[in-house]
Amino acid sequence: MLDWLSDDQRALRDMAETFARKEVEPLANQIDIDEHTPDSLVTKAAELGLYGLYTPVEYGGSGADIVSVCLVCEELAKASPAFAGMLTVQIVLCPKTVELLGSEEQKQRILPKAATGEMLMAYSQSEPSGAANVASHLTRAVPDGNGWRLDGSKLFCTQGTAQTYLVMCKTRAHDGREGYGCLIVERSDEGFSVAPYEHKLGWRGTNTGPIAFDNVRIDPEDVLGDILTGGFSHRAANHANLLAHVSTSLGCAQGMFDKTLAYVKERRLYGRDMAELQPVSYWLAEAHAKIAACRALLYETARNFDDGTMDAAAGNVCKAYIGDTCFEVCAKLLQLWGGSGIMDSTGVNRYMRDAKAKNIAEGASEMHYAIIANQLFTGVASLVRPSAIVKDAA
Ligand SMILES: Cc1cc2nc3c(=O)[nH]c(=O)nc-3n(C[C@H](O)[C@H](O)[C@H](O)COP(=O)(O)OP(=O)(O)OC[C@H]3O[C@@H](n4cnc5c(N)ncnc54)[C@H](O)[C@@H]3O)c2cc1C
Numbered sequence: 001m002l003d004w005l006s007d008d009q010r011a012l013r014d015m016a017e018t019f020a021r022k023e024v025e026p027l028a029n030q031i032d033i034d035e036h037t038p039d040s041l042v043t044k045a046a047e048l049g050l051y052g053l054y055t056p057v058e059y060g061g062s063g064a065d066i067v068s069v070c071l072v073c074e075e076l077a078k079a080s081p082a083f084a085g086m087l088t089v090q091i092v093l094c095p096k097t098v099e100l101l102g103s104e105e106q107k108q109r110i111l112p113k114a115a116t117g118e119m120l121m122a123y124s125q126s127e128p129s130g131a132a133n134v135a136s137h138l139t140r141a142v143p144d145g146n147g148w149r150l151d152g153s154k155l156f157c158t159q160g161t162a163q164t165y166l167v168m169c170k171t172r173a174h175d176g177r178e179g180y181g182c183l184i185v186e187r188s189d190e191g192f193s194v195a196p197y198e199h200k201l202g203w204r205g206t207n208t209g210p211i212a213f214d215n216v217r218i219d220p221e222d223v224l225g226d227i228l229t230g231g232f233s234h235r236a237a238n239h240a241n242l243l244a245h246v247s248t249s250l251g252c253a254q255g256m257f258d259k260t261l262a263y264v265k266e267r268r269l270y271g272r273d274m275a276e277l278q279p280v281s282y283w284l285a286e287a288h289a290k291i292a293a294c295r296a297l298l299y300e301t302a303r304n305f306d307d308g309t310m311d312a313a314a315g316n317v318c319k320a321y322i323g324d325t326c327f328e329v330c331a332k333l334l335q336l337w338g339g340s341g342i343m344d345s346t347g348v349n350r351y352m353r354d355a356k357a358k359n360i361a362e363g364a365s366e367m368h369y370a371i372i373a374n375q376l377f378t379g380v381a382s383l384v385r386p387s388a389i390v391k392d393a394a
Helices: 007-034 039-047 066-079 081-101 104-116 235-266 278-306 314-335 349-360 365-378
Strands: 121-124 140-144 147-158 164-172 178-186 192-194 208-218
Touching: 007 039, 007 066, 007 081, 007 349, 066 081, 066 235, 066 278, 081 104, 081 121, 081 147, 081 164, 081 235, 081 349, 121 147, 147 164, 147 178, 178 208, 235 278, 235 314, 235 349, 278 314, 314 349, 314 365
Parallel strands: 121 164, 140 164
Antiparallel strands: 140 147, 147 208, 164 178, 192 208
């Protein structure tokens, strides 16, 4: 499979595999238990150039394509789905949004630092009224002098320890028109606050929690793109991120599979090899087939993304199908470990928990199926109708 990969893509995958085995795997269980990623691992990943993988060369990155990003993230996720998931926000979603929307000054200010890991970034859209239901969002920026004032709060912000936040929110232009924009907020901005660490089922190792804005000043140079449409006009960044995100779901399932196969090969039950129990070998074969199908779907879609031929809802198909399948695979394989799988010390139940967190993050499957259905019936692969939000002055 993937015999079409270039030599560069294969070399990147090999490099990530070695890094994952030597540097990530030994820490992976502890990251889950401590709910914290050691700074030393972040530094090593940055030194290896992983943070700038998808950033254009002219802004300090290596300008890799999304196929390469998925290969790297899949390898990292085999060892630690949590660490790999955190990286996708930093290396794809945030920099790609800046690259697509930003002025030259904004790109120069943010991208080189994000590419070295010097500037950790977060992307914040979700609100209590529903992550994707942006028409109902209450966080709002209103004009103040030549800039804006931002008030409100957001939920579930990954990498809450970041320095720079991209905030999607309701906006009002100086002429009174209403929209949904994308703003740059710094951790040091007066009136900005991050809630203490919130414990979670899976995808631990990074803070995912509420952030709040109390009269935060937004200068004109901190508006990304058009004040009225920036919040939903960077779809290519969202699609690229969906693919990177599900590559970590795929790596999660593959990591669980590899560990389970090794365990079953060693385990003896009732005086014979566990693998001789027919349902056990069938379950492993079935998991292998499902993972292979997910891998074919993901990389074919990623290749189409890179050459500009990806169908508008193909990222949603990947997110829903691969996310669901990888969770099912992890949950079923955990069964083969018996009580040992329930114990944290074996380091496998985290794969099932991480797969579930990934299955919800970046949009629950049902939301993605709703987008796919919209495309099937109306030709539009979206739930958000900008016309419902962008309004002329009253
Ligand atoms: C670990 C983690 C990290 C996250 N990181 C971030 C982040 O960095 N930034 C950020 O902005 N958000 C983040 N999120 C939020 C995430 O995107 C949302 O949780 C997710 O999109 C679901 O939205 P919701 O929680 O508001 O659920 P709701 O919108 O309340 O949906 C609840 C359930 O309703 C069903 N449903 C929802 N919509 C539809 C629909 N259209 N059709 C049919 N059924 C539907 C689904 O089963 C869904 O699970 C993160 C979430 C998690 C768990």
